[in-house]
Amino acid sequence: MKKSKLLKIVSVLLVLSLFVSVLAACGDTTAPASTPANDTSSTAADSTPVESEPTDTGTDEEPYKITMAIIGNEQPNQDKVWQAVNDLMLEEINMTFEPILLSFGDYQEQLRMMLSAGDELDVLPIFYDQASSYINSGQIVDLADYIYDYGQDILNYMGEDIATSGAVNGFIYGIPANKESNTRSGIVMRKDIIDEIGVDVSTLKSPRDLTAVFEQAKAAHPEMDMISGSRVITTEIVDPLFDWFGVLMDYGQDTTVTNYFESKEYKDRADLTKEWYDAGYVKLDAATTTETNANLVKAGSLFSYMAPIKPGYLIQENINCGTEMVTAYLGDLDGGYQESLWTSSVNFFDWGIAQQSKDKVKAMEFLNYAYNSPEWNNLMNFGIEGEDYVPVEGSDVLIDYPEGKGIGDAYHMNMGWMYPNQMIGKIWNGNPEDLWDQYTEFNKGAVLSKAFGFIYDSSSVATELTALNSVRTEFMASIETGSVPDVDQAIKDFNDKLYAAGLQKVIDLKQEQLDAWLAAQ
Amino acid sequence: MSTKPGVIDRRISRFGRIKKWLPLYLMMLPGAIYIIVNNYIPMFGIMIAFKQVDFSKGIFASDWIGLKNFEFLFASEDAMIITRNTILYNAAFIVLNLVIGIIFAIFICDVINKRLKKLYQSAILFPFLMSMVIVGYIVFAFFSMQNGIVNKSILPALGQEPIFWYNDPQYWPVILIFVNTWKGVGYGCLIYIAAINGIDPTYYEAAELDGAGKLKQIWHITLPCILPSIITLTLLGVGRIFYSDFGLFYQVPRDSGMLYATTNVIDTYVYRGLMRQGNIGMSSAAGVYQSVVGFLLVLVSNLVVRKISKENALF
Amino acid sequence: MVNRNKGYQIAINIVMMIVVCMVVLPFLLLIMSSITDENVLLAKGYTFFPEKFSLGAYEYILKSGEKIFRAYGMTILITVIGTLINVGMSALFSYPLALKNLPGRRVITFFVFFTMLFNGGLVPSYIMWSTYLGVKDTVFGLLLPNLLLSSMNILLIRTYFSTSIPDTLYEAAQIDGAGQLRIFRSIVLPLGKPILVTIGTFSGLAYWNDWTNGLYYINKNTELYTIQNLLNKMVSDLQFLAQNATNLSSSATAELSKVPSTGVQMAIAFVAILPIIIVFPLLQKYYSKGIALGAVKG
Structure with a gap:
């Protein structure tokens, strides 16, 4: 009796779903009629391996449409600028341009959907922490098959080391955006208060030196918070090997993978933060606030915060904070510091090619072009000359808003760090004319981590990583804002939980892969 | 009474029967097609939970990997705490929304003043309009450790020390349950109001003639009459017992790590x-796990309901 | 059924008044925060009695003018159309289900209920709607996926119909020779008004509050964004920043710092709720009973 009922249910479901799959199939065949130009059967369900045989390029063939996902906010004059980009590309490389603008908060979710469903997409931005997942689920293409044949200009310009550094087990997932990679942490403070209490900023070398500054500033302005942020101290002294679960100590010079959260360095940092928290220097709600530090400074409730600092940083920050700020680079707690560069800082942001790209060779040729065309980068970043920007008189590279226009009136994406190559483009007024040289110097000044160019393949520890990520969010912010009641206990709990979640397995895996990688170098 | 077949039924021929029911099935057709397209066809995605998806091969051609995607759900030593939190919170929500919802519904239906009645009816649904993000801000406005209304105005007025709300998990079961009731009670309440309004007033008139008091009327007329709605809503709640309102447990406690002991749910x-891995297989495994547990619970509960009163069972 | 006992009336009114206060106070706080001076809000926190008022947040909204109003229009359009279709389809589907001798009733109910527990997940659903049905970047992307019919609503209406409309009524109507559609139109709809209005409210709110369809199905054609999409975009941008503040290069944070602050979010939240607050009381009269049952019976 019961069985027959179940049978009935199942059979009805089956019939219904059959019926509808027929319907759906009908829908499928009629759909292309409505969207004639750009339909394909490039769905995840029936994706055919088109990649193997790239079509040969003839001289007067149809221009190929490059669909490129970019991140940023909507801009005035956007359509016109993108039309100009389109025209430029049509003329120079016989391709047309279809940008898809995604916002910061949503790009991850939206890209995941587009990649999974096989939406039209050729070129996409890849943040370092997404790479592994894209590779493991076959959503992006190994550029090793293309870059040597179709990306020669990139190799020549960036050098093969850097250009191919975004690789896991030899799978090149993307080409790093050409930007300043070496961001050194420092403290950003209100200049008027620094002047008032008479501190010589140049004497500040280590986060420890800040205690005295905070003491004086707090005495002068008791109503103010001295420092805030979800991580109060941001100076990095280890190569995090991408996710902090097993790191290389000593700025990546020590090739033994160890647990940073167990180190004396981490405890010292936590202790110092706690000392500040107990003294009332740290914003009580630092771990939970969603307000930006700059906004808090602007509102007059915050004195300072730590941030990654690079050439030209203050110009931006003065505007954001609405008051003049001063900065000082900070080293580690002992006052030492070594400029260093690791894979994740160079490959923080890469450009890759989506698995569903209809013509990967074209996509690679496009990247090759984008990394080497000043016009393309200028257009994308600052818009059309004469409309969105004008050259500053007496300078070849500096540009500024045209007469009578300002923020919000003109196309001003100002996301140079994201575009393939800002360092061949114009420089916004207020920055030094030799900004790009400073960046280059800045990058060159750094010592490479011993694991530079190494990215571990995390696919076999995906389960452990989910548990680890969860543990990390549980403890990191509370320890690093000093809000925990007992630092020693919290660090102990943190580590116990990390090991319970499989930290050792991840460390061992990293070590094994790193040793193999080092041996192959 | 429901088992009694329609008198007309037996009298008409087979053809007549089809003719009789056909228009009714046709009425259901648009909805059925939508459900199949929107819900059933995408269910092929459930297989993703058992696969190592490789989009270059396509979902169907990807390798099967058994239950590997499910492992992470139990990998954390907190798995027990998380499951406990999820179940306890949901149980509390089901009970509170039921009891308070019915009480408010009865009250509102009993209010004579038409204006006030309207006011109450609107008010109870208003919190429904606010997104959890905004609710999170408002809760923060009250409990912010530095600037919150509670720490800054209320506690000092009572001569109490400020409390570090976002550092101490013990307060959060109360806060979360309150917020959920505040925000969600209107939903059930409105359903119950509709159900009570649908009750034949002659029942009450008869009861009044018999001299039955308010409580007796509620017990013997109102509750039995709205019982089907109660059962429907409760069973639906039970089915989703492993799910939780993400916004409530993430936005409202502001993802404060120190509160996880009482705020972490599945x-x-x-x-x-x-968040960082974006593993589609694992996230779909989590969904399947939540669904299967809820499904089993509903099947059992429905069976129990059927045993007690057949016509009130959901299916 | 209405109890005219005076003490009882006073008691329930007091209780409900307290409830109203508990509902209204947070709203008041929301409104106050939206008109508090930005800097005061950040420095002093939220309060019912701000030191300094400012309409800056609303000026900001007005400045982005066209965008907000278009989003408003979009939200209203989607909500009205979606709700009408939803209620219509749900009612059509639920009425047969409420008939106790409909062949296959249990199976069909299960067929509906099953979708409340199991779903294929976002990606398959996205593939279905976007790739096969081509709703992406069209109004249909906002209208069709997920919201057009809710299994929950079907079950609730079914329950209501089957308890509040007596079987004998249908039978009587059938003996009269009334066609099913006529029965539906002239008996079921009027009698079911309370639940249909309630369901309509839920459906309307679901459309009004929805931002996920916009997030997934509106990519290039941002003119179709609804008011919730605008709000959600701001909030998610802010959260991204909070989570990545220390990782991101400073130019990214510079761009993000243009994201409006808490006050503006509060203002937008208020602006998004306002129309409902206005429309809602107008709907109230439909909540009360449609027509007296006795009338039909007699």
């Missing part, structure tokens, strides 16, 4: 674990 755990 949905937030999955979100935090997969």
Whole structure:
């Protein structure tokens, strides 16, 4: 009796779903009629391996449409600028341009959907922490098959080391955006208060030196918070090997993978933060606030915060904070510091090619072009000359808003760090004319981590990583804002939980892969 | 009474029967097609939970990997706490929304003043309009450790020390349950109001003639009459017992790590674990796990309801 | 059924008044925060009695003018159309289900209920709607996926119909020779008004509050964004920043710092709720009973 009922249910479901799959199939065949130009059967369900045989390029063939996902906010004059980009590309490389603008908060979710469903997409931005997942689920293409044949200009310009550094087990997932990679942490403070209490900023070398500054500033302005942020101290002294679960100590010079959260360095940092928290220097709600530090400074409730600092940083920050700020680079707690560069800082942001790209060779040729065309980068970043920007008189590279226009009136994406190559483009007024040289110097000044160019393949520890990520969010912010009641206990709990979640397995895996990688170098 | 077949039924021929029911099935057709397209066809995605998806091969051609995607759900030593939190919170929500919802519904239906009645009816649904993000801000406005209304105005007025709300998990069961009731009670309440309004007033008139008091009327007329709605809503709640309102448990406690002991539920755990990895197989495994547990519970509960009163069972 | 006992009336009114206060106070706080001076809000926190008022947040909204109003229009359009279709389809589907001798009733109910527990997940659903049905970047992307019919609503209406409309009524109507559609139109709809209005409210709110369809199905054609999409975009941008503040290069944070602050979010939240607050009381009269049952019976 019961069985027959179940049978009935199942059979009805089956019939219904059959019926509808027929319907759906009908829908499928009629759909292309409505969207004639750009339909394909490039769905995840029936994706055919088109990649193997790239079509040969003839001289007067149809221009190929490059669909490129970019991140940023909507801009005035956007359509016109993108039309100009389109025209430029049509003329120079016989391709047309279809940008898809995604916002910061949503790009991850939206890209995941587009990649999974096989939406039209050729070129996409890849943040370092997404790479592994894209590779493991076959959503992006190994550029090793293309870059040597179709990306020669990139190799020549960036050098093969850097250009191919975004690789896991030899799978090149993307080409790093050409930007300043070496961001050194420092403290950003209100200049008027620094002047008032008479501190010589140049004497500040280590986060420890800040205690005295905070003491004086707090005495002068008791109503103010001295420092805030979800991580109060941001100076990095280890190569995090991408996710902090097993790191290389000593700025990546020590090739033994160890647990940073167990180190004396981490405890010292936590202790110092706690000392500040107990003294009332740290914003009580630092771990939970969603307000930006700059906004808090602007509102007059915050004195300072730590941030990654690079050439030209203050110009931006003065505007954001609405008051003049001063900065000082900070080293580690002992006052030492070594400029260093690791894979994740160079490959923080890469450009890759989506698995569903209809013509990967074209996509690679496009990247090759984008990394080497000043016009393309200028257009994308600052818009059309004469409309969105004008050259500053007496300078070849500096540009500024045209007469009578300002923020919000003109196309001003100002996301140079994201575009393939800002360092061949114009420089916004207020920055030094030799900004790009400073960046280059800045990058060159750094010592490479011993694991530079190494990215571990995390696919076999995906389960452990989910548990680890969860543990990390549980403890990191509370320890690093000093809000925990007992630092020693919290660090102990943190580590116990990390090991319970499989930290050792991840460390061992990293070590094994790193040793193999080092041996192959 | 429901088992009694329609008198007309037996009298008409087979053809007549089809003719009789056909228009009714046709009425259901648009809805059925939508459900199949929107819900059933995408269910092929459930297989993703058992696969190592490789989009270059396509979902169907990807390798089967058994239950590997499910492992992470139990990988954390907090799995027990998380499951406990999820179940206890949901149980509290089901009970409170039921009891308070019915009480308010009865009250509102009894209010004579038409204006006030309207006011109450609107008011109770208003919180429904606010997104959890905004609710999170408002809760923060009250409990912010530095600037919150509670720490800054209320506690000092009572001569109490400020409390570090976002550092101490013990307060959060109360806060979360309150917020959920505040925000969600209107939903059930409105259903119950509709159900009570649908009750034949002659029942009450008869009861009044018999001299039955208010409580007796509620017990013997109102509750039995709205029982089907109660059962429907409760069973639906039971079915989703492993799910939780992500916004409530993530936005409202502001993802404060120190509160995880009482705020971590399955949905937030999955979100935090997969936020950076974006593993589609694992996230779909989590969904399947939640659904299967809820499904089994509903089947059992429905069976129990059927045993007690057949016509009130959901299916 | 209405109890005219005076003490009882006073008691329930007091209780409900307290409830109203508990509902209204947070709203008041929301409104106050939206008109508090930005800097005061950040420095002093939220309060019912701000030191300094400012309409800056609303000026900001007005400045982005066209965008907000278009989003408003979009939200209203989607909500009205979606709700009408939803209620219509749900009612059509639920009425047969409420008939106790409909062949296959249990199976069909299960067929509906099953979708409340199991779903294929976002990606398959996205593939279905976007790739096969081509709703992406069209109004249909906002209208069709997920919201057009809710299994929950079907079950609730079914329950209501089957308890509040007596079987004998249908039978009587059938003996009269009334066609099913006529029965539906002239008996079921009027009698079911309370639940249909309630369901309509839920459906309307679901459309009004929805931002996920916009997030997934509106990519290039941002003119179709609804008011919730605008709000959600701001909030998610802010959260991204909070989570990545220390990782991101400073130019990214510079761009993000243009994201409006808490006050503006509060203002937008208020602006998004306002129309409902206005429309809602107008709907109230439909909540009360449609027509007296006795009338039909007699």
